[in-house]
Amino acid sequence: MLFKEDTVARADAMAIRQGVGFYRWTHDLVEITGKDALEVLQKIYISDLSKVPVGKSKYTASLDEQGEIIDDVIVMHMADGLYWVSDLYGPRLLPWIEKHKGNADIQAKIITYNWDMYAVQGPDSLKAMNALLDAPVDELKRFAICERKIGDIPVYIHRSGFTGENGYEIYAAFDQSQAIHDAALKAVESVGGRELQTLEVYVRSIPMEKGFALKQDFKHLSPCECGLGWAVATEKDFIGKEAALERKANPKYRMVGLEFSRESTEDISIWERVYWYGVEVGRCAQTIYGYTVEKNIGFATVRADVPDGAELTVGCNDSPAVVVNKVFC
Amino acid sequence: MLKEKLDTRKCFATAWGKLITEEEAYRQLNRQIAAMTANLFQVMRIFEPSWEKRTAAICDIANMMNMAVAGSPEEQKAYVNQALYEAFNIPELCEKSSWLGGITGDSGDEWENMAGRVVQFTRNRVEKELDTCPWDIVGSELCNMTTSMFTANFDLASSNGTENEVALNMCQARGCGNKHCRVVAERRDVYNLPKQDWLEHMQQPVDPIHDTPRERMVKEGQCLRNGQYTQNFGEETSLETAYHWVAQMGWVWSIQFPMMAIKDMAPDEEEFLRVFRIVFATAGKNQFIDPFAKEGLRSFLGVPHEMDENDGRLLGGYIRYMLDVQQVPYEMVRWTRDETWIKVKSEDFTARYEMAPLDELIDAYEAQWNGAAKTLVSPEWSCVIEDREEEEMYIKVIRKEDLRML
Numbered sequence: 107m108l109f110k111e112d113t114v115a116r117a118d119a120m121a122i123r124q125g126v127g128f129y130r131w132t133h134d135l136v137e138i139t140g141k142d143a144l145e146v147l148q149k150i151y152i153s154d155l156s157k158v159p160v161g162k163s164k165y166t167a168s169l170d171e172q173g174e175i176i177d178d179v180i181v182m183h184m185a186d187g188l189y190w191v192s193d194l195y196g197p198r199l200l201p202w203i204e205k206h207k208g209n210a211d212i213q214a215k216i217i218t219y220n221w222d223m224y225a226v227q228g229p230d231s232l233k234a235m236n237a238l239l240d241a242p243v244d245e246l247k248r249f250a251i252c253e254r255k256i257g258d259i260p261v262y263i264h265r266s267g268f269t270g271e272n273g274y275e276i277y278a279a280f281d282q283s284q285a286i287h288d289a290a291l292k293a294v295e296s297v298g299g300r301e302l303q304t305l306e307v308y309v310r311s312i313p314m315e316k317g318f319a320l321k322q323d324f325k326h327l328s329p330c331e332c333g334l335g336w337a338v339a340t341e342k343d344f345i346g347k348e349a350a351l352e353r354k355a356n357p358k359y360r361m362v363g364l365e366f367s368r369e370s371t372e373d374i375s376i377w378e379r380v381y382w383y384g385v386e387v388g389r390c391a392q393t394i395y396g397y398t399v400e401k402n403i404g405f406a407t408v409r410a411d412v413p414d415g416a417e418l419t420v421g422c423n424d425s426p427a428v429v430v431n432k433v434f435c
Numbered sequence: 436m437l438k439e440k441l442d443t444r445k446c447f448a449t450a451w452g453k454l455i456t457e458e459e460a461y462r463q464l465n466r467q468i469a470a471m472t473a474n475l476f477q478v479m480r481i482f483e484p485s486w487e488k489r490t491a492a493i494c495d496i497a498n499m500m501n502m503a504v505a506g507s508p509e510e511q512k513a514y515v516n517q518a519l520y521e522a523f524n525i526p527e528l529c530e531k532s533s534w535l536g537g538i539t540g541d542s543g544d545e546w547e548n549m550a551g552r553v554v555q556f557t558r559n560r561v562e563k564e565l566d567t568c569p570w571d572i573v574g575s576e577l578c579n580m581t582t583s584m585f586t587a588n589f590d591l592a593s594s595n596g597t598e599n600e601v602a603l604n605m606c607q608a609r610g611c612g613n614k615h616c617r618v619v620a621e622r623r624d625v626y627n628l629p630k631q632d633w634l635e636h637m638q639q640p641v642d643p644i645h646d647t648p649r650e651r652m653v654k655e656g657q658c659l660r661n662g663q664y665t666q667n668f669g670e671e672t673s674l675e676t677a678y679h680w681v682a683q684m685g686w687v688w689s690i691q692f693p694m695m696a697i698k699d700m701a702p703d704e705e706e707f708l709r710v711f712r713i714v715f716a717t718a719g720k721n722q723f724i725d726p727f728a729k730e731g732l733r734s735f736l737g738v739p740h741e742m743d744e745n746d747g748r749l750l751g752g753y754i755r756y757m758l759d760v761q762q763v764p765y766e767m768v769r770w771t772r773d774e775t776w777i778k779v780k781s782e783d784f785t786a787r788y789e790m791a792p793l794d795e796l797i798d799a800y801e802a803q804w805n806g807a808a809k810t811l812v813s814p815e816w817s818c819v820i821e822d823r824e825e826e827e828m829y830i831k832v833i834r835k836e837d838l839r840m841l
Contacts, residue, residue, distance in 0.1 A: 107552060107553065107554060107555075109645060112555070114557065115557075133526060134526065194526040194668075195524060195526070197521065303557050303558050303559060304557045304558075305529070305556060305557065305558070306556055306557075320668075320669060321669055322665070322668075322669025325669075370647075370651065372552060372554075372647040372648075372651040372652075373552075373647075373651045373652070373653050375552060375657055375661075375665065376665045376667070376669070377657075377661050377663065377665040377671075378660070378661060379660070379661060389661075421653075421660070422653055422654070422655070422660055423650065423651055423653070
């Protein structure tokens with residue numbers, strides 16, 4: 107949990123919103139190869155990855171047979187027949203691929219320990235990156251990948267992030283991590299930025315303000331119940347498609363934003379019960395303080411009939427909250 | 436609809452058919468282990484009058500045993516990766532440093548129904564605040580001892596080999612009568628703090644604490660509030676799993692670890708057992724000395740009004756309930772006005788955690804239940820545990836003259 111009085115957390119958040127911040131942001135990374143790689147990825151993920159050319163990436167999600175989200179990931183098309191899946195829970199992806207690949211020619215392996223990743227995020231991130239790299243990245247589009255060098259170290263630059271601000275991700279060989287860290291720190295500080303200290307700021311607070319959710323926020327939800335309907339490619343087949351489309355027509359739940367009217371939320375952990383007129387209508391997935399919006403905010407999964415503006419209570423001490431749009435700023 | 440509702444809750448029946456929910460049993464188990472710990476610590480205080488000496492001794496052993504779980508120094512890093520990071524599904528974006536101490540500490544608390552919250556979780560500082568603790572009756576030696584176990588968690592998780600980077604302080608403790616328990620870990624290099632000895636772990640942290648006001652405190656851990664524990668990265672542990680974990684590990688850390696040190700405080704094994712049995716016998720007699728304690732138990736277990744107050748099945752039913760709560764399998768062999776026999780595999784009774792049998796549980800419960808027989812039923816009644824050296828032993832509630840009652 108975060109408090110508005112936390113000066114370190116606030117400085118971290120403001121660096122992202124008003125300047126630039128960087129932090130180690132290594133996810134599990136799964137390398138997918140093989141002549142049928144695209145075919146299997148198309149089966150597993152809800153988006154049409156055939157439209158993603160080499161050097162581009164796509165945010166997407168995988169579903170179970172009930173049409174409920176298992177995980178959300180970024181699929182990066184690194185070269186012909188070579189994909190990287192950036193995922194927080196890579197070891198769980200491998201058996202899922204194995205289960206569904208059939209006779210397809212596809213190889214998947216964890217390469218997390220080969221590639222370290224740092225995120226450079228914020229409105230001044232481009233300035234920091236250009237100070238850091240051997241060549242500028244002004245022309246790099248969102249969800250695009252290019253090769254550069256930091257000193258003599260070859261790196262991949264991916265223009266992406268989890269902050270709602272302009273930002274970049276630096277992939278470099280794991281054994282070069284310290285050198286990348288030191289160079290990035292110098293570049294970021296040269297444009298007035300800082301290395302972030304508070305995990306909850308860059309994992310929860312900053313993303314939540316912009317409506318970015320974590321895997322656990324999607325639990326028991328199908329894509330259209332949590333605002334990911336746009337990512338669903340209905341013209342292709344994928345695991346859980348039929349159930350997901352049924353849930354689109356007859357949603358059971360919906361994911362909403364919560365704005366708390368009390369200053370603190372000490373009694374709320376993740377997955378607390380949510381009540382409407384005293385009746386349990388869902389679960390609050392997570393809450394946090396947002397330093398941009400200056401409020402305690404949260405995500406909840408509630409019954410589909412709970413409207414915007416509904417006054418709910420959360421947890422055992424009846425913390426009052428109002429249902430709002432899940433993009434807070 | 437009715438059938439659906441009937442199927443929605445897990446429970447077990449007492450000897451008289453009263454249903455005890457999983458939640459109630461789990462709550463009782465935690466408190467029961469804490470009560471056993473409290474009795475054991477009285478034994479410790481008899482043998483070692485110096486608070487400092489006894490506290491240092493149990494800290495030493497608890498830390499050593501916690502580290503030993505991870506194996507040899509070479510195996511310890513692999514243990515952290517496999518048994519902790521992967522088991523907790525902690526993503527790679529977390530540094531492999533003392534962070535993990537914060538996460539394992541949080542899960543351990545919540546699984547044992549210590550209700551609270553992680554207040555701060557940064558690279559340099561972790562603050563964990565508890566509003567309740569089932570072990571709050573034991574005393575400050577145990578609070579100190581838990582800091583030595585946290586130290587082991589932090590050591591194992593450390594990026595500097597096996598010596599952690601933090602100053603770890605339980606700056607408040609329910610066991611000392613504070614409103615909260617609070618453990619704060621602050622990086623020594625950032626806060627310019629020295630490495631600590633065992634008795635230096637209850638100091639104030641450098642940065643100010645965040646004190647949750649009473650009206651925002653919680654009374655139950657996540658497993659009872661929400662049916663599951665969900666850690667910071669969304670990984671879930673069901674109440675069922677948490678309950679089973681406590682039924683195994685609760686006995687290990689809070690009974691077995693300190694008992695190893697306490698035995699060393701006694702002149703010899705025989706004298707240890709003599710005092711041990713006396714303390715537990717006294718605890719048993721006091722369990723039901725008040726008339727409302729007996730009435731309360733009858734109501735709780737659903738004992739019918741027509742059952743005579745001098746019927747040994749009152750204690751037999753209580754023991755059966757306690758075995759159910761503790762997830763110990765048993766078989767009822769006799770259940771009459773004159774005797775209760777309960778057959779239990781000796782290994783099931785003593786080795787709650789398979790790797791760590793605790794034979795003293797037989798001595799403890801025999802003494803305690805025998806004491807309880809005198810006040811719950813009458814002095815005509817006794818509880819004995821027979822065939823303890825055999826594969827199967829018998830817990831018997833019988834009428835028995837006892838010329839040398841403890």
